[in-house]
Amino acid sequence: MNELWSALTNSITPYVPGEQPKNIDNLVKLNTNENPYPPAPAVFDAIKGAVNSSLRLYPDCNATCMIESLVRFYNIKHPNAKLDDSNFFIGNGSDEVLAFALRAFYGQERPLNMNDITYSFYTVYCDLFQIPYVIHPLKEDFTIDVDSFVNAKGGVIVTNPNAPTGIYLDIESIKKILDNHKKDVVIIDEAYIDFGGTSCADLVCEYDNLLIITTLSKSRSLAGLRIGYAYGNKSLIEGLNVIKNSFNSYTMDRIAQAAGAAAIDNWEYYDIITDKIIEDREILCENLAKMGFITLPSSANFIFTTHPDYHAKDIYDALRRQGVIVRYFNKPRISEYLRITIGDKEQNIRIVEALNKEFGL
Numbered sequence: 136m137n138e139l140w141s142a143l144t145n146s147i148t149p150y151v152p153g154e155q156p157k158n159i160d161n162l163v164k165l166n167t168n169e170n171p172y173p174p175a176p177a178v179f180d181a182i183k184g185a186v187n188s189s190l191r192l193y194p195d196c197n198a199t200c201m202i203e204s205l206v207r208f209y210n211i212k213h214p215n216a217k218l219d220d221s222n223f224f225i226g227n228g229s230d231e232v233l234a235f236a237l238r239a240f241y242g243q244e245r246p247l248n249m250n251d252i253t254y255s256f257y258t259v260y261c262d263l264f265q266i267p268y269v270i271h272p273l274k275e276d277f278t279i280d281v282d283s284f285v286n287a288k289g290g291v292i293v294t295n296p297n298a299p300t301g302i303y304l305d306i307e308s309i310k311k312i313l314d315n316h317k318k319d320v321v322i323i324d325e326a327y328i329d330f331g332g333t334s335c336a337d338l339v340c341e342y343d344n345l346l347i348i349t350t351l352s353k354s355r356s357l358a359g360l361r362i363g364y365a366y367g368n369k370s371l372i373e374g375l376n377v378i379k380n381s382f383n384s385y386t387m388d389r390i391a392q393a394a395g396a397a398a399i400d401n402w403e404y405y406d407i408i409t410d411k412i413i414e415d416r417e418i419l420c421e422n423l424a425k426m427g428f429i430t431l432p433s434s435a436n437f438i439f440t441t442h443p444d445y446h447a448k449d450i451y452d453a454l455r456r457q458g459v460i461v462r463y464f465n466k467p468r469i470s471e472y473l474r475i476t477i478g479d480k481e482q483n484i485r486i487v488e489a490l491n492k493e494f495g496l
């Protein structure tokens with residue numbers, strides 16, 4: 136209890152980010168789902184181009200140049216979604232976009248429904264914004280119990296593919312949730328959608344209650360710049376802007392806007408590195424299977440894996456001794472699992488070698 140803090144500050148438990156070690160030279164860092172490959176070369180040029188005397192001026196508060204890139208990109212990749220500039224909202228990382236969305240669409244009068252095993256920031260935001268939430272356990276096999284959401288009162292947030300399981304939920308199931316929540320916003324957090332799933336982008340024009348949130352941190356190799364965005368019906372975007380402009384109008388600096396637009400424009404580069412990551416994920420899964428690991432089917436740039444003969448915490452500690460950092464969650468149902476980000480080929484081999492050295496697997 137800190138007497139100078141508000142009652143709220145004293146009552147909440149903040150999110151714990153994955154470790155970011157100071158010196159990663161000799162480490163294989165596979166704990167926070169970053170991309171092993173650098174951003175597209177054009178992103179560096181865009182950043183250099185933005186470093187000039189115009190930095191004395193405030194940025195465009197709507198990040199229009201990045202929205203224009205997104206409109207072009209979605210018209211190529213998802214023409215049926217028919218998205219225009221009124222459908223997008225850019226933010227300082229999708230964590231910020233998620234925060235604004237929860238504040239904008241839920242509250243005492245409308246609780247939020249979510250899974251027990253999902254991105255753990257959602258409950259933190261609910262506590263901060265005093266939004267009641269209802270937890271829906273995943274099924275025994277860690278798939279989403281869609282029916283449990285159907286009659287639930289209030290809004291819904293689903294991570295797809297889910298984190299930390301990596302399991303993808305099909306579009307028909309999402310439609311079922313949307314159909315039964317016509318008067319509530321349903322948020323689909325597609326942070327990992329580029330690594331194997333099909334985006335529900337095309338549903339935006341069909342469902343006014345659908346908001347998709349995604350990030351440039353994972354598939355666009357830009358975790359260091361903090362860029363995320365939401366898209367959905369125009370009225371949802373307006374709601375997000377009400378919250379943003381009641382908090383901080385200039386969330387996206389000039390450099391991030393220029394880099395974000397270049398990253399979206401250079402999607403062909405990212406398609407290539409994403410394919411490599413998907414291919415290497417399957418190789419890593421096969422190698423781990425040979426060592427006895429059981430891995431959930433992943434559509435993400437990470438895997439969630441367990442070994443019948445060794446405790447996950449012991450494997451985590453052993454990998455750490457070998458300079459390989461993965462993520463361990465000491466939480467109910469998943470305390471015997473490790474989440475391992477897919478690295479480049481060399482990093483993935485280092486995991487296998489480290490396990491071999493420590494356990495003779």
Ligand SMILES: *Cc1c(COP(=O)(O)O)cnc(C)c1O
Nearest residue numbers: 228229230254298326350352363
């Ligand atoms: C990484 C992640 C985010 C946050 O992304 P940022 O844009 O880096 O803030 C949001 N949701 C999920 C499920 C994530 O894994």
